[in-house]
Amino acid sequence: MQQVISVWVRDPRIQKNDFWHAYMDYEICLHTNSVFFNKKTSRVRRRFSEFVWLRQKLQENSLLLLKLPELPPKNPFFSLNNAQQVADRMKGLEKFLEKILQSNLVLSDSCLHLFLQSQLSISKMEACVAGKTSFTVAQAVQNCGLRRFHSEEDLQRDLGVSCDSDSDSSESRDPRHKTKELTLNKSRSAAILDRRGTCPEEMLSCSNGSV
Template sequence: MQEFTAVWVRDPRIQKEDFWHAYMDYEICIHTNSLAFTKKSSCVRRRTHLPKLPPKNPFFSLNNAREIGARMEGLRKFLEVVVHSPVLLSDSCLHLFLQSQLSVKKIKACAEGRSRYTVSEAIHNFGSGIKRFESDSEENVEEEEDC
């Protein structure tokens, strides 16, 4: 059987930080038979800062379907390249980002072995409540560089 990895970017949602600030996040879904992935199907919500997406427009409207669609398509194309790169597929941060609900701070801690759960546990248990693995002390892991 031939190996495949499919990526979908869908369901843009406006997230309001406060009265003046809002951002868009997206659902990223993966379906694969690749041995590089622990979980064969997953969907997570992410706000992304990636290269080669259509540039931000100072007059960007969170309600402009054309601009949102262009950004989603750019993200999908970028992720297609990423999930087909053997070098990038060896990084557990990538798998945690794409297949768990952990924050970037917790992804870093998990990948570095500073959590009470393994990368595999975080990926397989994201939908059933990763909170059961976390303690209050893990909430205090200092913010470090993004993965």
């Protein structure tokens, strides 16, 4: 049976870091019967700077044995509200993925699988590939979207790592702003618990039961 890997980049969405700063991410849909993929269908969201990271890691890991295709060029005048610019970038990102997925060398790279089939951040993808996480690459792919990879500990760790800025973002995320929000949310949650007379352990039990 002929092996097929179909990939689409679609559904651009503007995501806000805060009131002033925003970026755009895209949904990557994958359908395949390839033996290189344990998970045959998937959907994740990635931003342009993560595509830049992927290309760099794949080039490094191939030991220069492979010349990778180029990503769509950065445009200093890129506008999140310019439909034509967004469409052109999206088409360029899709062509990039289609070309690299034709290489068996690239298909054997764990970074590619985490990028395409998990929602881990760049720092977590690098840690996972290096064996520095409590889960393997295969587990990250199979459990994409489950709570075990989005715990409060994970959130705090991710907040400590600033994202690389790119042309579709006016400024990278400010970890201090997010940490302040997290602290505020914790205080609000504690107040709600006090008013309801519900202990954190009981709420955790109910939460776990709903997974």
